[in-house]
Amino acid sequence: MSEFKGKMEDHFEFGGIANRRRGLQLLAIFISFSSTIATTGFRTSELQFSTKYNVTVPTAFFTxxxxxxxxxxxxxxxxxxxxxxxxxxxxxxxxxxxxxTDVSTSEPFEENGVVYWAKQELLATIPCGSKTCSLGQRCDKDTGACEIKECGPLNVSDDIVVLGNVNKIGSWIRLGCKDDYVPSFTSVECDVGGHWTRHDLTCKRCEADWILFHTSCYRLFPEEVIYEAATSKCELVGAKLVSITSSDEYDFLQRKFSPRDRFWIGANDKEKEGLWKWETNETWSYEHFLENEPNGCTTENCLIMCITNQLTGWADVNCYRNQTYVCKKVA
Structure with missing residues (x-):
């Protein structure tokens, strides 16, 4: 114990007289910890890790x-x-x-005190008997053995969200994408070697002026052109004239574009009257025609989407009509 006191002497700072405001802050901290403890049923001095949202560098604690x-x-x-x-x-x-945070440099918490201690030097390894322990290892000073107990920081790109930060051996962490990126989820494990398993999660987002929905990007072009020109112009920007294959996608377009918009969508029945096909060749499994539409027979073979204050839906029109258009591409 004397050796311990000697090594620690220059680094300890204790809180002084009780300060009510700081005392409340300490209580809040403790409640936060005890809440986590209660959730996990943790009541021993076993190493635990906080599970705050999106924290790549974990804080470990013992009680x-x-x-x-x-x-x-x-x-x-x-x-x-x-x-x-x-x-x-x-x-x-x-x-x-x-x-x-170095709490010792703040106002005192309570008369019971808080101790802050920091290493004067950060080493790549630490001596452990006749061995040296490296990152992710813990030195058992009684046996002189290096034990692998946890993984180090999880290095991910800025567009990835880390869903939790429990990094003891055998723990799993879910990864996702930040807002405005393609939503995708995967998991990584802290393996027995103290390393995170590899992940293939790549988060993408839409270019400027494009809007993300699920895994696709959309853009309304205000230029009014005929149907064939609209399909060509979408292809020039690496996209297709928009296909709408679900009610969710339909609702998204309705929300994102203002009332009184009318724009080409990528469907026609040029080959056979009444047999509608998407330019993307996706299966025709969803439709949202206005009442009494389609009604143009062989003279109206291309579709527009109408958005008004009263109603929205699809209508068939002449393919040589000039309309704005929406392009869609994979994010």
Whole structure:
């Protein structure tokens, strides 16, 4: 214990006289921790990780352990930079390569005190008996063995959302895409070697002036052209004249474009009257015609979508009519 005190002496800072406002903040912190603990049924000094949303660098914590043990757990890990110790609750909060707040530099919490300690030097390895432990390993000082207990930070691109941050061995984390990106989900595991499994999640978003819906991008072009010209102009921008194959997609277009819009959609019955086909060759499994439409017989073989204050729907019109158009492409 004397060795421990000597090593820690220059780094400890304790809270002084109770301050009501800071005391309430500490209570809120503790409630947050105890809520997580209650959820997991965690009541021992086993290592736990917070599960805050979208945190790539985890904060680990122990409960019901001593200050000395907290220090040992941090110094036994290459990945631990610092810790906070809440004396009243015997709560140890480890900073795993993150940016943990130095509470000792703030106003005092309570007379029971809070301890902040940080490593003076961050090493790539730490000595452990006759061995050296590396990132993701914990040194068992009693046996001189390096144990793999957790994975380090999860490195992902800026467009990926990390859904949780539990990084002990065997834990899984779901990954998704941020807003305005193609929604996609995958999972990664912290394997027995202390490494995250590889993922193939790639998040994409639409170009400027295009609107994302599910996995496609849409754009309304205000230029009025005939049907064939609209199909050609969509192809020039790597797209197709819009197909609408579900009620969700129909509702999306209705919401996104203002009333009194009329635009070409990519369907026609030129080959056989009444047999409508999408320019994309998708199966014709959904339709949303206005009442009494289609009604043009052989003179009206192309479709427009009408959006008014009173009603919306599709109508067949002459293919040589000039209309605005909507293009659609994969994000």
């Amino acid at each position: 019901q352990i001593s200050l000395e043990k907290c220090w040992e757990e941090c110094t036994a890990r290459v990945a631990c930079r610092a810790f906070n110790y809440y004396n009243l609750y015997k709560l140890c909060e480890l900073d795993i390569l993150g940016n943990l």
